[in-house]
Amino acid sequence: MENNYSYAEFLKAVGKNSSSAQAERLLNDIYMDLFLSHIHREQTKKRLWELIDIALDEKDESTFNRLTDELMKVEDN
Numbered sequence: 001m002e003n004n005y006s007y008a009e010f011l012k013a014v015g016k017n018s019s020s021a022q023a024e025r026l027l028n029d030i031y032m033d034l035f036l037s038h039i040h041r042e043q044t045k046k047r048l049w050e051l052i053d054i055a056l057d058e059k060d061e062s063t064f065n066r067l068t069d070e071l072m073k074v075e076d077n
Helices: 006-014 019-055 060-075
Strands: none
Touching: 019 060
16 A cells, blocks of 8 residues: 655656646645555554454453554554
8 A cells, every 4th residue: 555655756746847737646646645554554553452352351362462463563663
């Protein structure tokens, strides 16, 4: 999902040889990608918290440990 936009690409898009529409499109793509990544990360965290709660209710230590490890990875990114 996540694109890696470079500073060079951005400068090329807003450079003298490019139209402002091209630069605007690139910025819109960047903002949309950031927004969707944020939404996806938040939904993943919410789902993991719900599953962690279930694992705690069921006293399932191995599932709890696996899910908390996943959650920590998501929060580190």
